[in-house]
Amino acid sequence: MSRLILFNKPFGVLSQFTDAKSPTPRPTLSAFIDMPGVYPAGRLDRDSEGLLVLTDNGKLQARIADPKNKMSKTYLVQVEGAPTDKDLTPLRDGVTLKDGLTRPAKVRLIAPPDLWERDPPVRFRKSVPDAWLEITISEGRNRQVRRMTAHIGFPTLRLVRWRVGNWTLDGIGNGTWIES
Known part of the structure; x- marks a missing residue:
């Protein structure tokens, strides 16, 4: 059974679980979600807020994120x-x-x-x-x-x-x- 997480992403949080690129660590999803194996289906800019969908199902993730599906x-x-x-x-x-x-x-x-x-x-x-x-x-x-x-x-x-x-x-x- 696939896992599906609906997360209300705060302002300033990156839509990823790590921030290896920044010399000063920035807040990431790992500060809020402790569930291995789920990944964001699409992105939400750091300065945007709101609904971020995460799943462990690669096909569902692609269907949500791919613009050709017109979701x-x-x-x-x-x-x-x-x-x-x-x-x-x-x-x-x-x-x-x-x-x-x-x-x-x-x-x-x-x-x-x-x-x-x-x-x-x-x-x-x-x-x-x-x-x-x-x-x-x-x-x-x-x-x-x-x-x-x-x-x-x-x-x-x-x-x-x-x-x-x-x-x-x-x-x-x-x-x-x-x-x-």
Whole structure:
């Protein structure tokens, strides 16, 4: 029977179990998950938070991580500025980034979600508004959501992956995991 772990990755944690490359050790999955034989199915940047799926099943890991399978991923994204629905249209159509045209995304403005406090907190500036978006994509290019929001003029301040396929963060506290 395959093992499947749903982990709520905190900000600043690497999506791997070791950090041999850095002269100063950075937090890794090993500080949170003590289960031999499971590996991340895909990655989540060090400065991103949220759902990371881990498994001991190589075929499942490939199916989740491989962009050709078009497994959807939903992100809650705090952006700098106050985009209108019209500003978001390019994301729904697909935008051309340095590595090519993105697939159309599902995007909507949302109320600020009830999330855990981030450590360190997102910088706050009284003179610059911010807004929250829910963005669903079906590919996983490097820093894709951040590059997409920057492309339309609204840089990402905070990025939380909430859903991968049918798995969500519902009921999983920051820095904790459950076996599914």
